[in-house]
Amino acid sequence: MAQKYTTRKEDYSKWYNETIARADLAENSGVRGCMVIKPYGYAIWEKIQAQLDIMFKETGHQNAYFPLFVPKSLFEAEEKNAEGFAKECAVVTHHRLMTDPNDSTKLVVDPKAKLEEELVVRPTSEAIIWNTYKGWIQSYRDLPILINQWANVVRWEMRTRLFLRTAEFLWQEGHTAHATKQEAIEETEQMLKVYAEFAESYMAMPVIQGVKTESERFAGADDTYCIEAMMQDGKALQAGTSHFLGQNFAKAFDVKFTDKDGTQDYVWATSWGVSTRLMGALIMTHSDDEGLVLPPALAPIQVVAVPIYKTEEDLVAISERIKELGVKLKARGISFKYDDDDNRRPGWKFSEYESKGVPVRLAMGMRDFENGNIEVARRDEKTKEIVQFDGVDVHIEKLLKEIQDNLLNKAMKHRSDNMREIDSYDEFKVKIESEGGFFLAHWDGTAETEEKIKEETKATIRCIPFDQPKENGKCMVTGKPSSGRVIFAKAY
Amino acid sequence: MAQKYTTRKEDYSKWYNETIARADLAENSGVRGCMVIKPYGYAIWEKIQAQLDIMFKETGHQNAYFPLFVPKSLFEAEEKNAEGFAKECAVVTHHRLMTDPNDSTKLVVDPKAKLEEELVVRPTSEAIIWNTYKGWIQSYRDLPILINQWANVVRWEMRTRLFLRTAEFLWQEGHTAHATKQEAIEETEQMLKVYAEFAESYMAMPVIQGVKTESERFAGADDTYCIEAMMQDGKALQAGTSHFLGQNFAKAFDVKFTDKDGTQDYVWATSWGVSTRLMGALIMTHSDDEGLVLPPALAPIQVVAVPIYKTEEDLVAISERIKELGVKLKARGISFKYDDDDNRRPGWKFSEYESKGVPVRLAMGMRDFENGNIEVARRDEKTKEIVQFDGVDVHIEKLLKEIQDNLLNKAMKHRSDNMREIDSYDEFKVKIESEGGFFLAHWDGTAETEEKIKEETKATIRCIPFDQPKENGKCMVTGKPSSGRVIFAKAY
Numbered sequence: 001m002a003q004k005y006t007t008r009k010e011d012y013s014k015w016y017n018e019t020i021a022r023a024d025l026a027e028n029s030g031v032r033g034c035m036v037i038k039p040y041g042y043a044i045w046e047k048i049q050a051q052l053d054i055m056f057k058e059t060g061h062q063n064a065y066f067p068l069f070v071p072k073s074l075f076e077a078e079e080k081n082a083e084g085f086a087k088e089c090a091v092v093t094h095h096r097l098m099t100d101p102n103d104s105t106k107l108v109v110d111p112k113a114k115l116e117e118e119l120v121v122r123p124t125s126e127a128i129i130w131n132t133y134k135g136w137i138q139s140y141r142d143l144p145i146l147i148n149q150w151a152n153v154v155r156w157e158m159r160t161r162l163f164l165r166t167a168e169f170l171w172q173e174g175h176t177a178h179a180t181k182q183e184a185i186e187e188t189e190q191m192l193k194v195y196a197e198f199a200e201s202y203m204a205m206p207v208i209q210g211v212k213t214e215s216e217r218f219a220g221a222d223d224t225y226c227i228e229a230m231m232q233d234g235k236a237l238q239a240g241t242s243h244f245l246g247q248n249f250a251k252a253f254d255v256k257f258t259d260k261d262g263t264q265d266y267v268w269a270t271s272w273g274v275s276t277r278l279m280g281a282l283i284m285t286h287s288d289d290e291g292l293v294l295p296p297a298l299a300p301i302q303v304v305a306v307p308i309y310k311t312e313e314d315l316v317a318i319s320e321r322i323k324e325l326g327v328k329l330k331a332r333g334i335s336f337k338y339d340d341d342d343n344r345r346p347g348w349k350f351s352e353y354e355s356k357g358v359p360v361r362l363a364m365g366m367r368d369f370e371n372g373n374i375e376v377a378r379r380d381e382k383t384k385e386i387v388q389f390d391g392v393d394v395h396i397e398k399l400l401k402e403i404q405d406n407l408l409n410k411a412m413k414h415r416s417d418n419m420r421e422i423d424s425y426d427e428f429k430v431k432i433e434s435e436g437g438f439f440l441a442h443w444d445g446t447a448e449t450e451e452k453i454k455e456e457t458k459a460t461i462r463c464i465p466f467d468q469p470k471e472n473g474k475c476m477v478t479g480k481p482s483s484g485r486v487i488f489a490k491a492y
Numbered sequence: 493m494a495q496k497y498t499t500r501k502e503d504y505s506k507w508y509n510e511t512i513a514r515a516d517l518a519e520n521s522g523v524r525g526c527m528v529i530k531p532y533g534y535a536i537w538e539k540i541q542a543q544l545d546i547m548f549k550e551t552g553h554q555n556a557y558f559p560l561f562v563p564k565s566l567f568e569a570e571e572k573n574a575e576g577f578a579k580e581c582a583v584v585t586h587h588r589l590m591t592d593p594n595d596s597t598k599l600v601v602d603p604k605a606k607l608e609e610e611l612v613v614r615p616t617s618e619a620i621i622w623n624t625y626k627g628w629i630q631s632y633r634d635l636p637i638l639i640n641q642w643a644n645v646v647r648w649e650m651r652t653r654l655f656l657r658t659a660e661f662l663w664q665e666g667h668t669a670h671a672t673k674q675e676a677i678e679e680t681e682q683m684l685k686v687y688a689e690f691a692e693s694y695m696a697m698p699v700i701q702g703v704k705t706e707s708e709r710f711a712g713a714d715d716t717y718c719i720e721a722m723m724q725d726g727k728a729l730q731a732g733t734s735h736f737l738g739q740n741f742a743k744a745f746d747v748k749f750t751d752k753d754g755t756q757d758y759v760w761a762t763s764w765g766v767s768t769r770l771m772g773a774l775i776m777t778h779s780d781d782e783g784l785v786l787p788p789a790l791a792p793i794q795v796v797a798v799p800i801y802k803t804e805e806d807l808v809a810i811s812e813r814i815k816e817l818g819v820k821l822k823a824r825g826i827s828f829k830y831d832d833d834d835n836r837r838p839g840w841k842f843s844e845y846e847s848k849g850v851p852v853r854l855a856m857g858m859r860d861f862e863n864g865n866i867e868v869a870r871r872d873e874k875t876k877e878i879v880q881f882d883g884v885d886v887h888i889e890k891l892l893k894e895i896q897d898n899l900l901n902k903a904m905k906h907r908s909d910n911m912r913e914i915d916s917y918d919e920f921k922v923k924i925e926s927e928g929g930f931f932l933a934h935w936d937g938t939a940e941t942e943e944k945i946k947e948e949t950k951a952t953i954r955c956i957p958f959d960q961p962k963e964n965g966k967c968m969v970t971g972k973p974s975s976g977r978v979i980f981a982k983a984y
Contacts, residue, residue, distance in 0.1 A: 030566060030623050031611065034559035039639065042556045064534045067526035068613075068644055068660050069582075072589070074522060076599045086589040086599055090561075092613065093585045093601065095648040097564070097578040107568045107578055109585065109610055118601055119523065121560075121584065121613070131522050141835075147531065152560055152644065156587040168560050343633075 007289045012233045017162065019283055022355040023292040026162050026279075033160040033167030040356060041279065043300035045170065048278055049150065051202055051297075052172065055194050061146045061174060066128050068152075069119035074127045078252035081126060084219020088156035090121040090167075121154040126220060126271055129175045130249040137177060137267055140259050144187075145177040163280035164237075164492050171275035177267045179257060181246075184268035188244040191272040192225040195240035203278065204295040204407035205229050205285045206415055207239060208438075208487065210463025215447050218271075222246035228462045228487065230415045231284040234436030236462045236489040239281050242272035280492070286380075286407050292357030293379055295407050296400040301337045303329060303396060304358045306349045308365035315340065318364050321389065325362075325374075328393040334400065354379065359403050360396055380406055421485065425453075425476040428488070432457050438489045440468075442482035444475035453477060453488065462487045499781045504725045509654065511775055514847040515784040518654050518771075525652040525659030532848060533771065535792035537662065540770055541642065543694055543789075544664065547686050553638045553666060558620050560644075561611035566619045570744035573618060576711020580648040582613040582659075613646040618712060618763055621667045622741040629669060629759055631750050636679075637669040645767075655772035656729075656984050663767035669759045671749060673738075676760035680736040683764040684717040687732035695770065696787035696899035697721050697777045698907055699731055700930075700979065702955025707939050710763075714738035720954045720979065722907045723776040726928030728954045728981040731773050734764035772984070778872075778899050784849030785871055787899050788892040793829045795821060795888060796850045798841045800857035807832065810856050813881065817854075817866075820885040826892065846871065851895050852888055872898055913977065917945075917968040920980070924949050930981045932960075934974035936967035945969060945980065954979045 005022070006014040020026055025041030028034075037045065053063070069092065076082045096113030100106035122128065129147075136142060154168045174191060178184040192209055199207045207227035217224045221243035229239050250256070250266035258264055286293040296302050305322045309315040322338055329336045337358075339349055346363065353361050363375040374392055377384040380403050387395055418437030422428050428439055443449060443461065454460050464486045473482050497514070498506040512518055517533030520526075529537065545555070561584065568574045588605030592598035614620065621639075628634060646660045666683060670676040684701055691699045699719035709716045713735035721731045742748070742758035750756055778785040788794050797817070799810040814830055821828045829850075831841055838855065845853050855867040866884055869876040872895050879887055910929030914920050920931060935941060935953065946952050956978045965974050 027624075027627075029559045030620065031559040031561045031563055034561060036559065036624050037557040039554035039556045043554070045557075046555065062531035062535070063538065064531045065529040065537075065662065067521045067523040067528065068646065069523045069526060071523055072599060075589075076597070079597070082589075082599060086591075089587065089589060090584045090611070091586040091589065091601055092582045094583040095581065097567075097574075097581060097583065097610075097612070099578075105568070105571070107564060107574060109583055118589075119582070120589070128522065132519075132528050135519075154560065170557065 005289065008232060015289070016280075016284060019287050019291055020162050023357060025283075025292075028162065031167075033157060035162050035166050035168075037170075037276070040300065044282070044294070044298055045276060045279060047298045047300060048202075049172075052194075052198055052274070053150075055198060056148050056172075056174065059146075059190060059194060061148045061176075063150065064147045065149060065151070066125055066132060068122055070122050070125075070128045072118045072120060074131050075120045077127060077131075078220050078249055080248070081124075081220030081252075085123040085155070088158075089123050090154045090156060092119040092121065122151070123153055123155045124271075124273075125149065125151070125153075125173055125175065126245070126249050126269075127253075130253040130255060130269070133175075133177055133267070134253050134255045137255055137257050140179045140257055143177055143179045143257060143267065144183065146174075146187075147176065148172055148174045161280075163276055163283070166276075169276045171273050173271060173273040176270045177250075177255070178270070179259065179268070181268050184246075184270050185244055188223070188225055188242045188270045188272070191270070192227065192240070192242040195242065195272070195274060196227050199227055199229065199239055200408060202295065202297045203282055203285070204297070204404055204411060205239070205281060206408065206412045208463060208465050209467070210465040210487070212241075212463055213447070213450060213461050213486075215450055216461065218243045220245060220248050221271075222248065226463050228489075229281055229285065230411075230418060230438060230489075231281070231492065232414065233284075234418050234438075234489070236438065236487075236491040237277075237281045237284070238462070238491065239278060240272070240274040243270060245269035245271060285411050287357065290382070291355035293407070294357035294359060296359045296404050299357065299359050300335065301353075301356075301358050302335045302400060303360045303362065304337045304339055304349075304353045305362040305364070306339055306346050306353075308346050308363055310366075314366050314369075318366070318369055321369065322362070322364060325389075325393060329396065332393060332397050334397065350377075360399060378403055380410075423473070423476055428459075428476060429457055432459050432488070432490065436490065438462070438487050440485040441476045441488055442473035442484075443486050444478045444480035444482055446478075449475060449477050459488045459490050462489050462491060497781065500724060507781070508772075508776060511779050511783055512654050515849060517775075517784075520654065523659075525649060527654050527658050527660075529662075529768070532792065536774070536786070536790055537768060537771060539790045539792060540694075541664075544686075544690060544766070545642075547690060548640050548664075548666065551638075551682060551686060553640045553668075555642065556639045557641060557643070558617055558624060560614055562614050562617075562620045564610045564612060566623050567612045569619060569623075570712050570741055572740070573616075573712030573744075577615040577647070580650075581615050582646045582648060584611040584613065614643070615645055615647045616763075616765075617641065617643070617645075617665055617667065618737070618741050618761075619745075622745040622747060622761070625667075625669055625759070626745050626747045629747055629749050632671045632752055635669055635671045635749060635759065636675065638666075638679075639668065640664055640666045653772075655768055655775070658768075661768045663765050665763060665765040668762045669742075669747070670762070671751065671757075671760070673760050676738075676762050677736055680715070680717055680734045680762045680764070683762070684719065684732070684734040687719050687734065687764070687766060691719055691721065691731055692900060694787065694789040695774055695777070696789070696896055696903060697731070697773060698900065698904045700955065700957050701959070702957040702979070704733075704955055705939070705942060705953045705978075707942055708953065710735045712737060712740050713763075714740065718955050720981075721773055721777065722903075722910060722930060722981075723773070723984065724906065725776075726910050726930075726981070728930065728979075728983040729769075729773050729776065730954070730983065731770060732764070732766040735762060737761035737763060777903050779849065782874070783847035785899070786849035786851060788851045788896050791849065791851050792827065793845075793848075793850050794827045794892060795852045795854060796829045796831055796845045797854040797856070798831050798838050798845075800838050800855055802858075806858050806861075810858070810861055813861065814854070814856060817881075817885060821888065824885060824889050826889065842869075852891060870895055872902075915965070915968055920951075920968060921949055924951050924980070924982065928982065930954070930979050932977040933968045933980055934965035934976075935978050936970045936972035936974055938970075941967060941969050951980045951982050954981050954983060
């Protein structure tokens, strides 16, 4: 029990890995760069999925499923997209193994089973989907197509970290087709807003909405919009992207439609996605040195109750009362667990649920029982109070809302404390190292300057924020004119 | 509109493909053997998933996620399992493509990016999961592990058919670990019952529960239990399997646990799965020559309403009344669609929703409106009635239950009409061709006889049914003694 864990201050990266292990969320697998998402971690992902799925359907989207594999000839059709993903993709070349002629207990690739055309395991599905949409779209009446897919994708990343960057990850990818440029841009914007709303209202994670510079754009997009969040160590995490794809994929796959007036044109496209990376963002936004902290809206268990007893008789009395509360909480839509496991002591359980980030922990001993009380502990502030048992269900419901709000407010405060305007590149170079955080600076709009800053400081332009006031200024590096500040930060 | 479709009698297989196309459920993709599941088909799959997921959680299981790839050395660890799947698996050998030196618009596999160890795209996940469980299990306190995974898997089938047999398919696979053989067997049985309950109560599809013969067993299992359903053409479809894996995977991956008394033993295992194949079963159990027929429990749209009007004024009046009904139906948990699309005529819509198998179709014209009536048509029996509008929500709720029951009863009748005991092999050979269906026959229990029958008639032993009375008899082929009848049929 007295195991010493790494604090955030000591080593943020190590703390991150330990927090995941302590909460039993995920682990590395026997496959290079691929993770196992364990039941408690997956339960959080299910809550994320369920809420996003509701929001996608509310905005008119339907789910569908497209193949895992992309034949090489389709993969290479959209040149920039292919170039962007060719260097890190898993390639299927054979469809059979055979017994090793030199060792009958082993298998080897059967050279006779070589595929005529190699298959790429999808790193993203634009190619396979636009090749399919080609058969679905003839007329403006077939548009828009508003489809989302929940799927696994593979990108052969060299350095991987649980949730943040893994060779295989789970995500959703929306792929829409439109008759007009304007409609596609509106869709791109709408989905970015959905992501921002989800991040703030459910993850309690404030995000900055903006557009990527050309060099940070999705391969194959005309514009990439993004939401960027600040982690506790001041680094940025790109939490979701929404791409305006122009007519690039329609041209690559020759997808045209006939408009009302009989004219033909290429179809306009968007795609947008969030992934299990959100799990990493969630962990790094709220958790503390005692382990995971979860916002109630995404906690698989919102309330846990632990009985404290000496005799079997005590346990029966306490259990009856707590179970009664459990029924009331469930009726209010609050997920509740009663942990009366006799093999573990209360102290062990307190620590366990703390590590797992359960927002509210209840405890009842015989004194509480006799006085008509119950102990209510909140995970976010690590405070406890003795509350009258009668009406505690109402109290807890309010408390969960309060915790949700408190986590968002704390994260917003942390962000505003660590976001500053800066005008001197020398100062920037010092502060990005010493203080970290987000820096609002003027930039001359060139890829050269962006690259120079990246090389010299490892900071990148996270986005050109949408709600930044127009402000004429001078690029902090070149002194050339700039019409507004962009956000620089080191990023995950 | 007057397009002629193939009837079941004319060509069952062609009818099946046309039914899928008419209902817009799925289509073949640009990737060999892989399908695209279209939004309406996927919506049915989502209903299947949602209900099964509830049933899995009610029986104590949790979801998790394991890697898509199985390194070859893990894949070959359980010998029988490896042997069973080696011949039809997709193998990843490289992790990068590069520009074709001979044609800069093309990509080729980069020979420098050859993997040290090939990765098999999971055809099933026992190997990767038991390699993971090894790290999770030390003591009896770590058991049981009750995990399910929703995932895609790939088996390189040579002849594929939409939903029934595709190279990639979606499924769930449960993988459990137990301290005792008895507990593992009980789990295997329990999950088969869950599948049977789902098939009958939700799919309205009666199934026979039984055990597979050794030659039809899952590769790596000690016993495979199955549910077998009869399609309308008399052929059998294996709709779900639940495997008692004994200690085979525990031994292959060296997974031992220490029991209460300090002794060490290998862990006992089960695995169980159903897949998008259930979609094929659903289609072939109920649909008719007019298209898909869906049981209300799995219909994405349970009730559709179509207005019949001449003037805009009529439409407004009818719409108001129907929308009022929609609210009432939704309050009863009934999914409802109001199709007031002005671009399509009522006749087109009637035909469309018939093809899509919507269980109840409503229509209201001005005469109905004035008389306080509404037309209610049921898809299963293709009957219509004029019903008083007041209270029609209650009527529809009852009707949906009636349709659900009716579909099950019809399917049960069809099965009992086409299942017969048979004692003469000569008669069997004639009738399996001329009449089809399920044949209950005595068999001597040998793989040789089973193989002979398969070769001569294409019929296989679908299962040794659990609820068959003990009955001494003689094998219809060899005359050797048998203690009970088994089920022979041609199968999908």
